[in-house]
Amino acid sequence: QSVLTQPPSVSAAPGQRVTISCSGSSSNIGFHFVFWYRQLPGTAPKLLIYDDYRRPSGIPDRFSGSKSGSSATLDITGLQTGDEADYYCATWDTSLGAGVFGTGTKVTVL
Amino acid sequence: QVQLVESGGGMVQSGRSLTISCAASGFTFNTYGMHWVRQAPGKGPEWVAAITYDGTNKFYSDSVKGRFTISRDNPRNTLHLQMSSLGPEDTAVYYCAKDSVTFLEYFSSLHIDFWGQGALVTVSS
Numbered sequence: 001q002s003v004l005t006q007p008p009s010v011s012a013a014p015g016q017r018v019t020i021s022c023s024g025s026s027s028n029i030g031f032h033f034v035f036w037y038r039q040l041p042g043t044a045p046k047l048l049i050y051d052d053y054r055r056p057s058g059i060p061d062r063f064s065g066s067k068s069g070s071s072a073t074l075d076i077t078g079l080q081t082g083d084e085a086d087y088y089c090a091t092w093d094t095s096l097g098a099g100v101f102g103t104g105t106k107v108t109v110l
Numbered sequence: 111q112v113q114l115v116e117s118g119g120g121m122v123q124s125g126r127s128l129t130i131s132c133a134a135s136g137f138t139f140n141t142y143g144m145h146w147v148r149q150a151p152g153k154g155p156e157w158v159a160a161i162t163y164d165g166t167n168k169f170y171s172d173s174v175k176g177r178f179t180i181s182r183d184n185p186r187n188t189l190h191l192q193m194s195s196l197g198p199e200d201t202a203v204y205y206c207a208k209d210s211v212t213f214l215e216y217f218s219s220l221h222i223d224f225w226g227q228g229a230l231v232t233v234s235s
Contacts, residue, residue, distance in 0.1 A: 044225035090220040099157030099220040
């Protein structure tokens with residue numbers, strides 16, 4: 001049972017926008033940077049967003065992250081079929097002294 | 111380019127031990143912290159353990175604390191995970207993963223920039 005809660009699934013038509021929430025607490029999201037990973041079936045996760053909102057090189061600006069208090073959000077605009085994947089938030093938890101991943105959200109392009 | 115190649119996965123009986131390893135190349139191994147992250151079939155990633163660049167500090171998830179040991183051999187650019195008292199709940203693909211920050215003496219983030227291809231560990235009851 002993860003300490004970071006995400007909606008199990010979100011969906012939208014191509015070109016539309018989806019928002020994925022990640023809810024935590026003051027010991028994790030409220031205190032540490034948030035990271036977002038995307039995972040395609042059979043492959044390792046890939047970093048999408050780091051330090052709450054920064055994008056690694058090569059990640060398009062259609063992907064954006066934000067944080068407020070103990071919650072974080074990943075926005076994907078201009079949705080493409082290639083965006084169908086599982087998305088996970090992640091951070092460190094001071095109380096646990098451990099890394100934590102969110103429960104994961106499956107993005108479906110209708 | 112950065113490469114992380116896991117080895118040592120396989121099938122093991124419940125209660126037994128297994129060690130998996132990760133051969134690193136393409137970066138200065140002894141300056142980066144390293145993680146093990148696992149993923150059970152049909153589930154999301156679960157962070158397992160991390161070790162600082164020099165091996166001084168180690169961190170574990172509650173689910174493996176006392177059973178798993180993370181270690182590194184910097185001259186050989188290799189990361190290890192010794193797993194004991196294995197149970198069916200430990201069945202997963204185990205990923206070796208590189209932290210993005212150099213010379214960390216403790217962890218306060220989960221900033222992983224490279225992952226291995228994963229090693230499957232199956233624990234039979």
